[in-house]
Amino acid sequence: MPLFNVPKEVAVGTAMLGVAFATGMLAGKRYPSLGFGTSKSSKSIIGKSGPLWQYILDHSLREHPILKKLRLLTVDHPWGKMMVSCDQAQLMANLVKLIKAKKVIEIGVFTGYNTLNMALVLPDNGRVIACDINEDYVKIGKPLWKEAGVEHKIDLRIKPAIQTLDELLASGEAETFDFAFIDADKESCNEYYEKCLRLIKKGGIIAIDNVLWSGRVLKPRKDDLATQSIHHLNEKLLRDARVNISMLPMGDGVTLAFKL
Template sequence: MCGCSFLDISVISICFIFCWSGVGKSAFTGKIHGIENVDPVLQYVANNSLREHPVLTKLRLRTLEDQWSTMMVASDQAQLMANLIRLINATKAIEIGMYTGYNALNMALAMPESGRVVACEIESTYIDIAKPFFKEAGVENKIDVRHQIAMKTLDELIAAGEAGTFDFVFIDADKFNYDRYYEKSLELIRKGGIIAIDNVLWNGKVVNPAPSDLTSQGLDALNKKLHKDQRIELSMLTVGDGLTIAIKR
């Protein structure tokens, strides 16, 4: 039982829906990180769909040793993005917020030998973790790590004449700058290219965000902006902590 007070049939129905679905506890989101998952449905997804490169597995397990490992992209979400990269024959990608490099490696592995991933990361510790795994997987030449703030890298790419040439961008850095990252990404992406934005549900806190919760308010504002943005085609998915897929028109 979920602890609801069954006063009448209407309340019983409401309680059943909330208990069964888990609404209010991020019932429709979750990350597949470790070998074991509390949610049996997520474990089923991992058991029956995840095809993880051996070096990705090693990097994931290494990342789980870090105190901020929850920042790592969900494995099933990364696999989805790798398949999108294959689907559009992407050869140029940007990752805004590399962390330990799990998804940068994931994208590089999905690209041909001529592929290039520009990976933005400000923490040298995470870059040092990532690079040996890039080398082990044989893709170190595909991943261009930029050790500086992401906005500087994006501006440099635009100044170098690379606007409209990228196929895929993944935004997963500081939430305060998400809107700015999105606008720069739209400039850098080609027509038909994909911008993937992580954490758009923020553990459900984007729904009626608290007045003091500026992060959730900012994500909510961006979600509403994208919903009205006629420059893109749009899907918001409940994979991971919420993933928006925006295709440039």
């Protein structure tokens, strides 16, 4: 039996499809560039919609029941489209498991779908340092972290992520992390990448989300700082000898950077 019906799944799981929403009022503040689509339509820059997309989900998605519960809860949130796509989350969980990660960082938690996703596959003494500035979003997912029995693996830091990363570096945690997921304000993506690169061990992985930015990277406008920032990081990564990379057309595009 299919786990999803297509329209709901497109609205829920692909999260980033459609034209990226460039501005939004979130918790009384304007966040120009967090990464989500404007419509619930199945319009996609990578064609992931309709029966074939449903087939992919039906034949690959293995979602923990509480993770599914959080995804369905998040979908009904006004900013539900910010959530990472479920297929991408599963890839990240598989990578975290494959490299036997113990310490991971998430920059941009939202309701904590991917935080839970990673915590579920970490060993009991593993840790997710979960960075966000909006506690109201996180409050939605927190009870489900507890229900899943992984709350003790999640170290939530409510403050600007740059500050958390600087604190981790200052407390001597450079080169101690295995995996990082960068998915917050896009203007800061280069800074997040540079700091994560220092925090990650050799052999560790950094996943950078929204690298295609609904196609805007093809023609970055000068006044569009988010697109400029993503595009510059994409160009830099191509030549960055400190990492090997793969840019995947999953969700709104995700680059995996493997630290050498």
